[in-house]
Amino acid sequence: MHFNIISIFPKMFDAIIKYGIVSRAIKKNIISIKIWNPRDYTYDKYHTIDDRPYGGGSGMLMKAEPLLIAIEHAKKTTQINTKIIYLSPQGKPLNQKSVSKLSKISNFILICGRYKGIDERVIHSSVDEEWSIGDYITTGGELPAMIFIDTLSRLIPNLIGKKIYIEEDSFCNGLLDCPQYTRPNFIKGIPVPKILLSGHHLKIKKWKLKQSLGATWLKRPDLLKVIKLSEEQKTLLSEFKKDWNKK
Numbered sequence: 001m002h003f004n005i006i007s008i009f010p011k012m013f014d015a016i017i018k019y020g021i022v023s024r025a026i027k028k029n030i031i032s033i034k035i036w037n038p039r040d041y042t043y044d045k046y047h048t049i050d051d052r053p054y055g056g057g058s059g060m061l062m063k064a065e066p067l068l069i070a071i072e073h074a075k076k077t078t079q080i081n082t083k084i085i086y087l088s089p090q091g092k093p094l095n096q097k098s099v100s101k102l103s104k105i106s107n108f109i110l111i112c113g114r115y116k117g118i119d120e121r122v123i124h125s126s127v128d129e130e131w132s133i134g135d136y137i138t139t140g141g142e143l144p145a146m147i148f149i150d151t152l153s154r155l156i157p158n159l160i161g162k163k164i165y166i167e168e169d170s171f172c173n174g175l176l177d178c179p180q181y182t183r184p185n186f187i188k189g190i191p192v193p194k195i196l197l198s199g200h201h202l203k204i205k206k207w208k209l210k211q212s213l214g215a216t217w218l219k220r221p222d223l224l225k226v227i228k229l230s231e232e233q234k235t236l237l238s239e240f241k242k243d244w245n246k247k
């Protein structure tokens with residue numbers, strides 16, 4: 001997976017380039033990250049990348065030309081099948097399903113906007129898709145771009161472990177994860193649920209599914225509305241609700 005980033009703050013990407021799984025994937029040549037700074041493509045004395053919006057209004061916009069030249073330079077180094085993406089609150093909301101679809105693509109150009117955004121003509125002429133990381137505003141597109149790279153990267157086969165681990169993730173089946181425990185057996189007087197120590201693999205699997213359903217019901221009931229539960233899942237959820245009401 002190759003990521004070309006258009007950003008005026010290249011150093012911010014050290015956060016993923018230097019640490020963790022993305023960093024390891026870069027060293028193994030599984031991922032590449034190249035950053036193109038629009039400021040390097042400005043030709044006035046002050047290297048101006050922003051300007052006031054036509055029609056007035058507060059704040060500044062990123063100028064079109066430095067962004068367009070940076071995009072052209074990035075394009076020259078990548079294959080034909082490259083998706084150009086603008087991260088913005090106006091984009092389609094990312095979720096695990098869209099991330100999973102996007103992870104089939106191998107070349108990206110990610111445009112990181114600052115200030116009040118970028119000249120609309122950059123979006124109109126050069127952007128294939130606009131994506132949002134959520135309904136809130138960050139100070140720039142760099143963190144959203146890193147989230148984009150991070151979530152896609154962890155779906156690359158064998159990068160974080162066996163496929164089965166990814167399939168057990170929250171959201172993979174549309175549900176939240178079940179509670180998890182590790183040693184020791186007691187923490188602050190609270191024991192690990194007995195069933196997890198029982199060695200009954202089938203019962204443990206059922207318990208985990210039941211807890212997943214319960215956690216989703218308690219914490220994210222909206223998620224339950226968009227998935228179709230199997231008969232087994234329906235039974236386990238009603239058992240969870242019964243237990244819950246007894247407490």
Ligand code: 4GX
Nearest residue numbers: 087088113116117132133137138141144
């Ligand atoms: N999901 N930001 C883009 C500049 C901007 C401002 C207004 C268009 C209109 C964001 C998000 C996000 C901050 C990136 C503002 N662009 N990006 N930037 N939420 O908040 O992706």
